[in-house]
Amino acid sequence: VAGKNRYCIFDAAQDSSIRDHHESLERIRLALESGEFVLYYQPKVNMHSGKVIGAEALIRWQHPDKGLLAPATFLPVIENHPLAVKMGEWVTDTAMHQMELWQAAGLVLPVSVNIGARQLQQGDFVERLQVILAKHPQVHPSCLELEVLETSALSDMGQVSQVIDDCAKMGVKFALDDFGTGYSSLTYLKRLHVGMLKIDQSFVRDMLEDPEDLAILEGVIGLAAAFKREVIAEGVETVAHGTALLQLGCQLAQGYGIARPMPADKMPAWVATWQPHVAWGAGHK
Ligand code: C2E
Ligand code: MG
Ligand code: MG
Ligand code: MG
Numbered sequence: 001v002a003g004k005n006r007y008c009i010f011d012a013a014q015d016s017s018i019r020d021h022h023e024s025l026e027r028i029r030l031a032l033e034s035g036e037f038v039l040y041y042q043p044k045v046n047m048h049s050g051k052v053i054g055a056e057a058l059i060r061w062q063h064p065d066k067g068l069l070a071p072a073t074f075l076p077v078i079e080n081h082p083l084a085v086k087m088g089e090w091v092t093d094t095a096m097h098q099m100e101l102w103q104a105a106g107l108v109l110p111v112s113v114n115i116g117a118r119q120l121q122q123g124d125f126v127e128r129l130q131v132i133l134a135k136h137p138q139v140h141p142s143c144l145e146l147e148v149l150e151t152s153a154l155s156d157m158g159q160v161s162q163v164i165d166d167c168a169k170m171g172v173k174f175a176l177d178d179f180g181t182g183y184s185s186l187t188y189l190k191r192l193h194v195g196m197l198k199i200d201q202s203f204v205r206d207m208l209e210d211p212e213d214l215a216i217l218e219g220v221i222g223l224a225a226a227f228k229r230e231v232i233a234e235g236v237e238t239v240a241h242g243t244a245l246l247q248l249g250c251q252l253a254q255g256y257g258i259a260r261p262m263p264a265d266k267m268p269a270w271v272a273t274w275q276p277h278v279a280w281g282a283g284h285k
Contacts, residue, residue, distance in 0.1 A: 024077045031061060032087060038062050039094055040261035041111070043270065044232060047242050047258075048251040050276045054110035054145065056254065057095045058261045059087070080118065088119045089132065092144070096136040098264050099143055107268050112145035112175060117153035117160075120146075126166045133170065141171035147198065148174060151182040157191050164192055175232075180220055189227060197224050201235020201255070208240060221250050239277045246280060 031037060041055040061069040078084045095111045102109055119125065133141050146167070154160050164174050175196035179185055180203055189197070199220050203213045217233075224231035233245050236255030245253060259270060 021077070024074075025081060025083065028074055028078055028087075029083055031063075032083070032090060036062050036064070037087070037090065039091065039098065039264065041098075041264055041267055042254055042261040043259045043267070043274070044112075044252060044254045045258055045274070045276070046251050047246055047253050047276050047280045050274075050280075052109070052271045052274060053252065054112060055267065056147070056261075057091060057098075057111050057113045059091055059114075079116075084116060085119050085122055088113075088115060089128065092129070093132050093135065096132060096139055096144065099139045100136055101264070102268065103138060105268060107271060108143070109267065109271065110143040110145060110173075112147050112173075114149050114177065115146045117148065117150045120148060120160055120163055121154070121156060125163055126170075129167060129172070130170065133172075142173060145173040145175055145196070147177040148192075148194070149177050151176060151178075151185070151188050154188070157187070161191050161193070164194060168193065180216060186223075189223065189229075194229065196230045196232060199231065199233045199250070201233075204233050204235040204241060204245070204255070205237070207244060214244075217245070217250070218248055221248050225249070239279055242277065243279050 038060050039057045040060050041057055043052055044054045044056060045052050059071050059075075061074055063069050075084075078087065091113050095113050099109065099111055122128070133139075133144070148154075167174070173196070174192070174194035175198050176185070176188060176192065176194050177198050178200040179197040181200045182188065197220065199217060203216050203220075206213045207217055221231055230252065231250055232252035232254060233241075233250050234254050236242050236245065236253040237257045239257060241255070242253055242257060245251075259274070262270065
């Protein structure tokens with residue numbers, strides 16, 4: 001009897017968690033339809049030359065009751081759900097539209113968007129991307145970069161490699177995000193013809209104290225050079241991190257030490273006034 005009771009309790013709990021999940025999904029669907037999601041933009045710079053090379057679009061949920069929510073609070077809910085594809089297309093379309101607006105105001109700034117591995121493996125990914133690009137003819141496709149996330153979830157490397165090559169023919173650029181954290185990053189590096197490696201911030205965070213993280217950074221920067229790919233460090237929180245990265249030969253960076261993600265309307269003034277730190281060398285305007 002006790003066993004039977006336990007079974008009933010377990011069953012009820014599971015049932016309510018499935019119902020909660022369903023409700024969260026529906027809430028996110030509604031939010032997407034009613035325009036509650038916004039993109040923030042974080043600058044990417046060349047610390048040496050002082051040039052702003054682009055910005056990464058990062059999704060936020062402007063929740064009517066809960067305020068501004070970070071992606072970690074809602075992206076896991078839609079993982080493996082078709083809604084993730086819909087949201088991804090909204091992000092790409094919105095980023096293209098934003099480039100159009102900036103361009104009209106005299107700012108040509110490439111934008112990168114994050115693409116989940118599953119989205120990339122949708123059979124009609126290339127065609128659907130073409131449709132979005134065609135909606136924004138004023139923006140050159142080479143201004144769009146796709147940052148491929150969770151590469152460990154890439155199951156069909158041949159297919160993804162083909163998708164990347166097809167998009168590259170259209171002019172679209174690619175980066176491998178969080179590089180170094182996937183368990184077979186080196187295979188991805190060899191098989192996927194992406195122009196940029198983004199070193200995961202977990203290696204950058206402790207680089208000044210942890211010789212092993214420093215060694216990983218040296219290794220990744222060396223690999224990028226050997227494979228003729230560009231390399232950017234994310235999570236550059238302080239001037240000292242930037243200085244150390246420059247010494248290792250990594251000039252491209254993104255992080256709180258340069259700028260936090262900001263609303264789109266703040267970007268033109270930021271780009272116009274940003275100056276690299278004096279310790280970072282040549283690039284003073
Ligand atoms: P990510 O693509 O690796 O983006 C970098 C994350 O690090 C962002 O967090 C950014 O705000 C944060 N960050 C930037 N500089 C620093 C720094 O100096 N220190 C620290 N501690 N953090 C820094 P955010 O915006 O919360 O996004 C988290 C993750 O959510 C992203 O990681 C990406 O995987 C995912 N994500 C964000 N936007 C989208 C999107 O539009 N679509 C998809 N599929 N995923 C997204
Ligand atoms: Mg990213
Ligand atoms: Mg990243
Ligand atoms: Mg990351």
